[in-house]
Amino acid sequence: MNLKVIAFDADDTLWVNEPYFRETEEKFYAMFQDYLPVHTVARELFRTEIENLTLYGYGIKGFILSMIETAIRISDKKIPVEVVEKIINYGKDLLEKPVELIDGVEEVLKELQGRYKLVCATKGDLLDQHRKLHKSGLGHYFHHIEIMSDKKEIDYQKLIKRLDIKPEEFLMIGNSLKSDALPVVNIGGHAIHVPFHITWEHERIEGNIEHPNFRQAATIRHVIELL
Amino acid sequence: MNLKVIAFDADDTLWVNEPYFRETEEKFYAMFQDYLPVHTVARELFRTEIENLTLYGYGIKGFILSMIETAIRISDKKIPVEVVEKIINYGKDLLEKPVELIDGVEEVLKELQGRYKLVCATKGDLLDQHRKLHKSGLGHYFHHIEIMSDKKEIDYQKLIKRLDIKPEEFLMIGNSLKSDALPVVNIGGHAIHVPFHITWEHERIEGNIEHPNFRQAATIRHVIELL
Numbered sequence: 001m002n003l004k005v006i007a008f009d010a011d012d013t014l015w016v017n018e019p020y021f022r023e024t025e026e027k028f029y030a031m032f033q034d035y036l037p038v039h040t041v042a043r044e045l046f047r048t049e050i051e052n053l054t055l056y057g058y059g060i061k062g063f064i065l066s067m068i069e070t071a072i073r074i075s076d077k078k079i080p081v082e083v084v085e086k087i088i089n090y091g092k093d094l095l096e097k098p099v100e101l102i103d104g105v106e107e108v109l110k111e112l113q114g115r116y117k118l119v120c121a122t123k124g125d126l127l128d129q130h131r132k133l134h135k136s137g138l139g140h141y142f143h144h145i146e147i148m149s150d151k152k153e154i155d156y157q158k159l160i161k162r163l164d165i166k167p168e169e170f171l172m173i174g175n176s177l178k179s180d181a182l183p184v185v186n187i188g189g190h191a192i193h194v195p196f197h198i199t200w201e202h203e204r205i206e207g208n209i210e211h212p213n214f215r216q217a218a219t220i221r222h223v224i225e226l227l
Numbered sequence: 228m229n230l231k232v233i234a235f236d237a238d239d240t241l242w243v244n245e246p247y248f249r250e251t252e253e254k255f256y257a258m259f260q261d262y263l264p265v266h267t268v269a270r271e272l273f274r275t276e277i278e279n280l281t282l283y284g285y286g287i288k289g290f291i292l293s294m295i296e297t298a299i300r301i302s303d304k305k306i307p308v309e310v311v312e313k314i315i316n317y318g319k320d321l322l323e324k325p326v327e328l329i330d331g332v333e334e335v336l337k338e339l340q341g342r343y344k345l346v347c348a349t350k351g352d353l354l355d356q357h358r359k360l361h362k363s364g365l366g367h368y369f370h371h372i373e374i375m376s377d378k379k380e381i382d383y384q385k386l387i388k389r390l391d392i393k394p395e396e397f398l399m400i401g402n403s404l405k406s407d408a409l410p411v412v413n414i415g416g417h418a419i420h421v422p423f424h425i426t427w428e429h430e431r432i433e434g435n436i437e438h439p440n441f442r443q444a445a446t447i448r449h450v451i452e453l454l
Contacts, residue, residue: 061288162370
Protein backbone atom coordinates (compact mmCIF):
# COMPACT_ATOMS: atom_id res chain seq x y z
CA MET A 1 0.00 0.00 0.00
CA ASN A 2 1.20 3.48 -0.92
CA LEU A 3 -1.13 5.48 1.29
CA LYS A 4 -1.38 9.24 1.64
CA VAL A 5 -4.61 9.67 3.59
CA ILE A 6 -6.12 7.49 6.28
CA ALA A 7 -9.72 8.29 7.14
CA PHE A 8 -11.31 7.11 10.36
CA ASP A 9 -15.02 6.68 10.82
CA ALA A 10 -16.07 8.27 14.13
CA ASP A 11 -19.16 6.68 15.73
CA ASP A 12 -18.32 3.22 17.13
CA THR A 13 -14.83 3.43 15.60
CA LEU A 14 -13.27 6.26 17.63
CA TRP A 15 -15.94 6.53 20.31
CA VAL A 16 -19.00 4.71 21.63
CA ASN A 17 -22.26 5.70 19.91
CA GLU A 18 -24.70 2.91 19.07
CA PRO A 19 -25.22 1.82 22.71
CA TYR A 20 -26.49 5.33 23.51
CA PHE A 21 -28.99 5.08 20.66
CA ARG A 22 -30.09 1.64 21.92
CA GLU A 23 -30.58 3.03 25.42
CA THR A 24 -32.83 5.77 24.00
CA GLU A 25 -34.76 3.26 21.90
CA GLU A 26 -35.39 1.16 25.02
CA LYS A 27 -36.87 4.22 26.77
CA PHE A 28 -39.00 4.85 23.70
CA TYR A 29 -40.32 1.27 23.60
CA ALA A 30 -41.07 1.43 27.34
CA MET A 31 -43.52 4.29 26.81
CA PHE A 32 -45.79 1.92 24.86
CA GLN A 33 -45.24 -1.24 26.88
CA ASP A 34 -48.79 -1.44 28.21
CA TYR A 35 -50.42 -1.68 24.82
CA LEU A 36 -47.89 -2.60 22.12
CA PRO A 37 -45.26 -5.36 21.96
CA VAL A 38 -41.66 -4.13 21.80
CA HIS A 39 -41.00 -5.74 18.41
CA THR A 40 -43.92 -3.84 16.87
CA VAL A 41 -42.73 -0.51 18.21
CA ALA A 42 -39.15 -1.31 17.13
CA ARG A 43 -40.28 -2.27 13.64
CA GLU A 44 -42.40 0.88 13.25
CA LEU A 45 -39.61 3.15 14.47
CA PHE A 46 -37.13 1.59 12.07
CA ARG A 47 -39.63 1.93 9.23
CA THR A 48 -40.10 5.64 9.98
CA GLU A 49 -36.34 6.22 10.20
CA ILE A 50 -35.70 4.60 6.83
CA GLU A 51 -38.60 6.45 5.20
CA ASN A 52 -37.26 9.77 6.52
CA LEU A 53 -33.62 9.09 5.65
CA THR A 54 -33.73 10.76 2.23
CA LEU A 55 -35.33 13.84 3.79
CA TYR A 56 -33.60 14.10 7.17
CA GLY A 57 -30.30 12.31 6.57
CA TYR A 58 -28.36 10.75 9.46
CA GLY A 59 -28.04 12.03 13.00
CA ILE A 60 -29.85 12.62 16.25
CA LYS A 61 -32.20 15.42 15.15
CA GLY A 62 -33.76 13.20 12.49
CA PHE A 63 -33.92 10.37 15.02
CA ILE A 64 -35.89 12.56 17.46
CA LEU A 65 -38.30 13.61 14.70
CA SER A 66 -38.78 9.99 13.63
CA MET A 67 -39.51 8.90 17.21
CA ILE A 68 -42.17 11.63 17.52
CA GLU A 69 -43.72 10.69 14.18
CA THR A 70 -43.77 7.00 15.12
CA ALA A 71 -45.34 7.71 18.53
CA ILE A 72 -48.16 9.68 16.92
CA ARG A 73 -48.79 7.04 14.25
CA ILE A 74 -48.68 3.88 16.39
CA SER A 75 -50.91 5.43 19.06
CA ASP A 76 -53.41 6.45 16.42
CA LYS A 77 -52.92 10.06 17.57
CA LYS A 78 -54.00 9.10 21.09
CA ILE A 79 -50.83 9.94 23.03
CA PRO A 80 -50.88 13.06 25.15
CA VAL A 81 -48.46 15.78 24.16
CA GLU A 82 -46.38 15.01 27.26
CA VAL A 83 -45.07 11.94 25.42
CA VAL A 84 -43.72 14.21 22.68
CA GLU A 85 -42.10 16.40 25.32
CA LYS A 86 -40.43 13.32 26.81
CA ILE A 87 -39.09 12.24 23.42
CA ILE A 88 -37.59 15.69 22.82
CA ASN A 89 -35.86 15.47 26.18
CA TYR A 90 -34.55 11.95 25.42
CA GLY A 91 -33.10 13.42 22.24
CA LYS A 92 -31.49 16.33 24.03
CA ASP A 93 -29.97 13.91 26.55
CA LEU A 94 -28.53 11.94 23.65
CA LEU A 95 -26.95 15.12 22.25
CA GLU A 96 -25.29 15.78 25.59
CA LYS A 97 -23.85 12.31 26.21
CA PRO A 98 -20.21 12.25 27.21
CA VAL A 99 -17.72 11.03 24.62
CA GLU A 100 -16.26 7.68 25.60
CA LEU A 101 -13.19 6.76 23.56
CA ILE A 102 -12.78 3.22 22.34
CA ASP A 103 -9.81 1.46 23.89
CA GLY A 104 -6.58 1.87 21.94
CA VAL A 105 -7.76 4.69 19.66
CA GLU A 106 -5.41 7.36 20.94
CA GLU A 107 -2.32 5.11 20.74
CA VAL A 108 -3.12 4.25 17.13
CA LEU A 109 -3.62 7.91 16.16
CA LYS A 110 -0.36 8.86 17.90
CA GLU A 111 1.46 6.12 16.00
CA LEU A 112 0.07 7.11 12.58
CA GLN A 113 0.20 10.89 13.00
CA GLY A 114 3.00 12.39 10.91
CA ARG A 115 3.28 9.27 8.74
CA TYR A 116 -0.05 9.92 6.98
CA LYS A 117 -2.59 12.70 6.64
CA LEU A 118 -5.35 11.62 9.02
CA VAL A 119 -8.94 12.71 8.52
CA CYS A 120 -12.12 11.90 10.39
CA ALA A 121 -14.92 10.92 7.98
CA THR A 122 -18.34 10.43 9.48
CA LYS A 123 -22.08 10.72 8.90
CA GLY A 124 -24.43 12.34 11.42
CA ASP A 125 -25.47 15.84 12.43
CA LEU A 126 -22.90 18.50 11.60
CA LEU A 127 -22.75 20.33 14.92
CA ASP A 128 -23.09 17.12 16.94
CA GLN A 129 -20.07 15.51 15.29
CA HIS A 130 -17.99 18.68 15.60
CA ARG A 131 -18.87 18.80 19.29
CA LYS A 132 -18.00 15.12 19.82
CA LEU A 133 -14.64 15.52 18.10
CA HIS A 134 -13.94 18.54 20.29
CA LYS A 135 -15.05 16.72 23.46
CA SER A 136 -12.99 13.65 22.51
CA GLY A 137 -9.74 15.59 22.69
CA LEU A 138 -8.68 13.86 19.44
CA GLY A 139 -9.13 16.89 17.20
CA HIS A 140 -5.39 17.68 16.91
CA TYR A 141 -4.61 14.27 15.39
CA PHE A 142 -6.78 15.02 12.37
CA HIS A 143 -6.12 17.38 9.48
CA HIS A 144 -9.85 17.98 9.46
CA ILE A 145 -13.24 16.35 9.95
CA GLU A 146 -15.45 15.46 6.98
CA ILE A 147 -19.12 15.19 7.85
CA MET A 148 -20.62 13.22 4.99
CA SER A 149 -24.32 13.29 4.14
CA ASP A 150 -23.95 9.64 3.07
CA LYS A 151 -21.20 7.05 2.60
CA LYS A 152 -21.94 5.66 -0.83
CA GLU A 153 -19.40 5.26 -3.65
CA ILE A 154 -20.22 8.71 -5.07
CA ASP A 155 -19.61 10.31 -1.66
CA TYR A 156 -16.18 8.69 -1.36
CA GLN A 157 -15.35 9.70 -4.92
CA LYS A 158 -16.09 13.32 -4.03
CA LEU A 159 -14.04 13.07 -0.86
CA ILE A 160 -11.03 11.60 -2.69
CA LYS A 161 -11.27 14.26 -5.38
CA ARG A 162 -11.32 16.96 -2.73
CA LEU A 163 -8.30 15.42 -1.00
CA ASP A 164 -6.56 15.59 -4.37
CA ILE A 165 -5.28 11.97 -4.22
CA LYS A 166 -5.80 8.73 -6.13
CA PRO A 167 -8.25 6.15 -4.75
CA GLU A 168 -5.38 3.69 -4.12
CA GLU A 169 -3.75 6.27 -1.83
CA PHE A 170 -6.82 6.30 0.42
CA LEU A 171 -7.56 3.98 3.35
CA MET A 172 -10.83 4.00 5.29
CA ILE A 173 -11.02 2.46 8.78
CA GLY A 174 -14.42 1.87 10.33
CA ASN A 175 -16.92 -0.46 11.94
CA SER A 176 -19.47 -0.65 9.13
CA LEU A 177 -18.84 -3.11 6.31
CA LYS A 178 -21.64 -1.42 4.39
CA SER A 179 -20.58 2.22 4.79
CA ASP A 180 -16.87 2.17 5.60
CA ALA A 181 -15.55 -0.79 3.63
CA LEU A 182 -17.63 -1.91 0.63
CA PRO A 183 -18.03 1.43 -1.22
CA VAL A 184 -14.35 2.27 -0.65
CA VAL A 185 -12.91 -0.95 -2.10
CA ASN A 186 -15.44 -0.74 -4.94
CA ILE A 187 -13.93 2.56 -6.10
CA GLY A 188 -10.31 1.39 -5.80
CA GLY A 189 -9.49 2.47 -2.26
CA HIS A 190 -8.40 0.39 0.73
CA ALA A 191 -10.51 -0.47 3.76
CA ILE A 192 -9.96 -2.01 7.17
CA HIS A 193 -12.98 -3.18 9.09
CA VAL A 194 -12.81 -2.96 12.87
CA PRO A 195 -16.01 -4.50 14.24
CA PHE A 196 -17.97 -2.98 17.11
CA HIS A 197 -20.12 -5.24 19.26
CA ILE A 198 -23.42 -3.73 18.09
CA THR A 199 -24.39 -2.34 14.71
CA TRP A 200 -27.56 -0.52 13.64
CA GLU A 201 -29.72 -2.74 11.42
CA HIS A 202 -29.42 -0.26 8.53
CA GLU A 203 -25.61 -0.57 8.56
CA ARG A 204 -25.55 -4.37 8.28
CA ILE A 205 -24.90 -6.40 5.16
CA GLU A 206 -25.20 -10.12 4.53
CA GLY A 207 -21.99 -12.10 4.15
CA ASN A 208 -18.42 -10.94 4.11
CA ILE A 209 -16.21 -8.92 1.80
CA GLU A 210 -13.61 -10.79 -0.28
CA HIS A 211 -11.35 -8.23 -1.93
CA PRO A 212 -7.56 -7.75 -2.12
CA ASN A 213 -7.92 -4.17 -0.78
CA PHE A 214 -9.99 -5.28 2.19
CA ARG A 215 -8.61 -6.30 5.60
CA GLN A 216 -10.18 -7.22 8.88
CA ALA A 217 -8.78 -6.10 12.25
CA ALA A 218 -9.94 -7.60 15.54
CA THR A 219 -9.57 -4.27 17.36
CA ILE A 220 -8.36 -0.79 16.45
CA ARG A 221 -4.91 -1.69 17.90
CA HIS A 222 -4.50 -4.40 15.25
CA VAL A 223 -4.73 -1.81 12.47
CA ILE A 224 -1.05 -0.94 12.98
CA GLU A 225 0.08 -4.46 12.02
CA LEU A 226 -1.81 -4.21 8.73
CA LEU A 227 -0.04 -1.09 7.49
CA MET B 228 -6.94 42.19 -4.07
CA ASN B 229 -4.90 39.11 -4.83
CA LEU B 230 -7.64 36.52 -4.42
CA LYS B 231 -7.38 32.75 -4.78
CA VAL B 232 -10.70 31.55 -3.36
CA ILE B 233 -14.11 33.18 -3.52
CA ALA B 234 -16.70 31.66 -1.19
CA PHE B 235 -20.40 32.22 -1.69
CA ASP B 236 -22.93 31.94 1.06
CA ALA B 237 -25.92 29.88 -0.17
CA ASP B 238 -29.23 30.75 1.52
CA ASP B 239 -30.50 34.17 0.36
CA THR B 240 -27.26 34.73 -1.58
CA LEU B 241 -27.50 32.04 -4.28
CA TRP B 242 -31.12 31.06 -3.73
CA VAL B 243 -34.25 32.18 -1.87
CA ASN B 244 -34.53 30.78 1.66
CA GLU B 245 -35.74 33.13 4.38
CA PRO B 246 -39.14 33.79 2.74
CA TYR B 247 -39.89 30.04 2.99
CA PHE B 248 -39.07 30.10 6.70
CA ARG B 249 -41.32 33.15 7.15
CA GLU B 250 -44.15 31.37 5.36
CA THR B 251 -43.80 28.42 7.74
CA GLU B 252 -43.65 30.71 10.76
CA GLU B 253 -46.90 32.37 9.63
CA LYS B 254 -48.59 28.96 9.50
CA PHE B 255 -47.22 28.21 12.95
CA TYR B 256 -48.53 31.50 14.41
CA ALA B 257 -51.93 30.88 12.80
CA MET B 258 -52.38 27.68 14.81
CA PHE B 259 -52.53 29.76 17.99
CA GLN B 260 -54.41 32.78 16.64
CA ASP B 261 -57.54 32.23 18.75
CA TYR B 262 -55.77 32.46 22.07
CA LEU B 263 -52.33 34.07 21.70
CA PRO B 264 -51.19 37.26 19.95
CA VAL B 265 -48.82 36.72 17.04
CA HIS B 266 -46.01 38.72 18.64
CA THR B 267 -46.09 36.49 21.72
CA VAL B 268 -45.87 33.30 19.67
CA ALA B 269 -43.13 34.83 17.52
CA ARG B 270 -41.13 35.89 20.55
CA GLU B 271 -41.45 32.47 22.18
CA LEU B 272 -40.44 30.61 19.02
CA PHE B 273 -37.38 32.83 18.58
CA ARG B 274 -36.46 32.30 22.24
CA THR B 275 -36.65 28.51 21.82
CA GLU B 276 -34.59 28.60 18.62
CA ILE B 277 -31.83 30.62 20.24
CA GLU B 278 -31.82 28.43 23.34
CA ASN B 279 -31.52 25.31 21.19
CA LEU B 280 -28.89 26.71 18.84
CA THR B 281 -25.90 25.37 20.77
CA LEU B 282 -27.48 21.92 20.85
CA TYR B 283 -29.18 21.66 17.44
CA GLY B 284 -27.16 24.08 15.31
CA TYR B 285 -28.65 25.69 12.22
CA GLY B 286 -31.10 24.15 9.75
CA ILE B 287 -34.64 22.96 9.25
CA LYS B 288 -34.58 19.89 11.53
CA GLY B 289 -33.72 22.03 14.55
CA PHE B 290 -36.36 24.53 13.45
CA ILE B 291 -39.04 21.81 13.40
CA LEU B 292 -38.00 20.60 16.86
CA SER B 293 -38.07 24.15 18.21
CA MET B 294 -41.55 24.75 16.79
CA ILE B 295 -42.80 21.58 18.50
CA GLU B 296 -41.18 22.52 21.79
CA THR B 297 -42.63 26.04 21.63
CA ALA B 298 -46.12 24.75 20.82
CA ILE B 299 -46.07 22.47 23.85
CA ARG B 300 -44.79 25.21 26.17
CA ILE B 301 -47.01 28.11 25.12
CA SER B 302 -50.13 25.94 25.17
CA ASP B 303 -49.24 24.75 28.66
CA LYS B 304 -49.25 21.19 27.26
CA LYS B 305 -52.86 21.60 26.14
CA ILE B 306 -52.45 21.18 22.38
CA PRO B 307 -53.62 17.90 20.87
CA VAL B 308 -50.95 15.77 19.26
CA GLU B 309 -52.43 16.62 15.83
CA VAL B 310 -50.75 20.03 16.16
CA VAL B 311 -47.38 18.29 16.47
CA GLU B 312 -48.18 16.21 13.41
CA LYS B 313 -48.99 19.40 11.47
CA ILE B 314 -45.70 20.99 12.50
CA ILE B 315 -43.75 17.94 11.31
CA ASN B 316 -45.51 18.18 7.97
CA TYR B 317 -44.78 21.92 7.69
CA GLY B 318 -41.14 21.03 8.27
CA LYS B 319 -41.16 18.30 5.65
CA ASP B 320 -42.75 20.74 3.18
CA LEU B 321 -39.95 23.19 3.92
CA LEU B 322 -37.36 20.48 3.16
CA GLU B 323 -39.01 19.84 -0.19
CA LYS B 324 -39.31 23.43 -1.40
CA PRO B 325 -38.07 24.06 -4.90
CA VAL B 326 -34.78 25.93 -5.25
CA GLU B 327 -35.36 29.39 -6.69
CA LEU B 328 -32.13 31.03 -7.88
CA ILE B 329 -31.57 34.69 -7.15
CA ASP B 330 -31.45 36.79 -10.29
CA GLY B 331 -27.97 37.14 -11.78
CA VAL B 332 -26.30 34.38 -9.76
CA GLU B 333 -25.53 32.08 -12.66
CA GLU B 334 -24.02 34.87 -14.82
CA VAL B 335 -21.73 35.90 -11.97
CA LEU B 336 -20.57 32.32 -11.34
CA LYS B 337 -19.96 31.79 -15.07
CA GLU B 338 -17.90 35.00 -15.18
CA LEU B 339 -15.76 34.09 -12.14
CA GLN B 340 -15.32 30.37 -12.85
CA GLY B 341 -11.78 29.61 -14.03
CA ARG B 342 -10.45 32.92 -12.68
CA TYR B 343 -10.80 31.84 -9.04
CA LYS B 344 -11.46 28.68 -7.05
CA LEU B 345 -15.13 29.02 -6.11
CA VAL B 346 -16.57 27.34 -3.04
CA CYS B 347 -20.02 27.39 -1.51
CA ALA B 348 -19.84 28.06 2.25
CA THR B 349 -23.07 27.79 4.18
CA LYS B 350 -24.64 26.89 7.50
CA GLY B 351 -27.71 24.65 7.76
CA ASP B 352 -28.50 20.95 7.68
CA LEU B 353 -25.92 18.87 5.84
CA LEU B 354 -28.17 16.81 3.59
CA ASP B 355 -30.56 19.70 2.99
CA GLN B 356 -27.79 21.99 1.68
CA HIS B 357 -26.32 19.22 -0.47
CA ARG B 358 -29.76 18.63 -1.93
CA LYS B 359 -30.35 22.31 -2.60
CA LEU B 360 -26.99 22.68 -4.33
CA HIS B 361 -27.83 19.66 -6.45
CA LYS B 362 -31.33 20.96 -7.27
CA SER B 363 -29.94 24.42 -8.06
CA GLY B 364 -27.89 23.08 -10.97
CA LEU B 365 -25.01 25.26 -9.75
CA GLY B 366 -22.89 22.40 -8.36
CA HIS B 367 -20.41 22.34 -11.26
CA TYR B 368 -19.36 25.96 -10.69
CA PHE B 369 -18.01 25.11 -7.25
CA HIS B 370 -14.89 23.20 -6.30
CA HIS B 371 -16.88 21.92 -3.33
CA ILE B 372 -19.48 22.87 -0.75
CA GLU B 373 -18.51 23.61 2.85
CA ILE B 374 -21.34 23.14 5.32
CA MET B 375 -20.23 25.05 8.39
CA SER B 376 -21.64 24.42 11.86
CA ASP B 377 -21.20 28.14 12.53
CA LYS B 378 -19.74 31.21 10.83
CA LYS B 379 -17.66 32.76 13.56
CA GLU B 380 -14.01 33.87 13.21
CA ILE B 381 -12.71 30.49 14.37
CA ASP B 382 -14.83 28.70 11.73
CA TYR B 383 -13.42 30.89 8.94
CA GLN B 384 -9.90 30.39 10.27
CA LYS B 385 -10.38 26.62 10.01
CA LEU B 386 -11.83 26.95 6.52
CA ILE B 387 -8.92 29.10 5.31
CA LYS B 388 -6.39 26.69 6.84
CA ARG B 389 -8.08 23.80 5.05
CA LEU B 390 -8.05 25.68 1.76
CA ASP B 391 -4.30 26.16 2.32
CA ILE B 392 -4.37 29.90 1.53
CA LYS B 393 -3.69 33.16 3.38
CA PRO B 394 -6.66 35.13 4.78
CA GLU B 395 -6.00 37.99 2.34
CA GLU B 396 -6.45 35.55 -0.57
CA PHE B 397 -10.00 34.76 0.60
CA LEU B 398 -13.20 36.63 -0.31
CA MET B 399 -16.59 35.84 1.18
CA ILE B 400 -19.79 36.98 -0.56
CA GLY B 401 -23.06 36.81 1.32
CA ASN B 402 -26.19 38.49 2.60
CA SER B 403 -25.41 38.45 6.33
CA LEU B 404 -23.22 41.25 7.70
CA LYS B 405 -22.95 39.28 10.93
CA SER B 406 -22.03 35.86 9.49
CA ASP B 407 -20.58 36.51 6.03
CA ALA B 408 -18.79 39.83 6.41
CA LEU B 409 -17.77 40.81 9.94
CA PRO B 410 -15.90 37.65 11.03
CA VAL B 411 -14.11 37.44 7.66
CA VAL B 412 -12.72 40.99 7.64
CA ASN B 413 -11.83 40.58 11.33
CA ILE B 414 -9.42 37.74 10.49
CA GLY B 415 -7.85 39.53 7.51
CA GLY B 416 -10.05 38.27 4.67
CA HIS B 417 -12.21 40.22 2.23
CA ALA B 418 -16.00 40.40 2.24
CA ILE B 419 -18.70 41.70 -0.05
CA HIS B 420 -22.17 42.14 1.37
CA VAL B 421 -25.08 41.59 -1.01
CA PRO B 422 -28.26 42.41 0.91
CA PHE B 423 -31.40 40.31 0.67
CA HIS B 424 -34.76 41.94 1.34
CA ILE B 425 -35.43 39.98 4.53
CA THR B 426 -33.00 38.74 7.16
CA TRP B 427 -33.58 36.48 10.16
CA GLU B 428 -33.45 38.46 13.41
CA HIS B 429 -30.50 36.35 14.64
CA GLU B 430 -28.42 37.35 11.59
CA ARG B 431 -28.85 41.11 12.06
CA ILE B 432 -26.34 43.50 13.56
CA GLU B 433 -26.65 47.14 14.53
CA GLY B 434 -24.89 49.71 12.34
CA ASN B 435 -22.63 49.20 9.38
CA ILE B 436 -19.16 47.82 8.76
CA GLU B 437 -16.35 50.32 8.08
CA HIS B 438 -13.29 48.37 6.99
CA PRO B 439 -10.90 48.62 4.00
CA ASN B 440 -11.54 44.92 3.17
CA PHE B 441 -15.30 45.35 3.19
CA ARG B 442 -17.46 46.30 0.20
CA GLN B 443 -21.15 46.60 -0.38
CA ALA B 444 -22.86 45.44 -3.59
CA ALA B 445 -26.43 46.42 -4.44
CA THR B 446 -27.09 43.05 -6.10
CA ILE B 447 -25.04 39.94 -6.88
CA ARG B 448 -24.43 41.32 -10.41
CA HIS B 449 -22.55 44.29 -8.94
CA VAL B 450 -19.97 41.95 -7.37
CA ILE B 451 -18.13 41.72 -10.70
CA GLU B 452 -17.38 45.46 -10.74
CA LEU B 453 -15.76 45.20 -7.31
CA LEU B 454 -13.18 42.56 -8.31
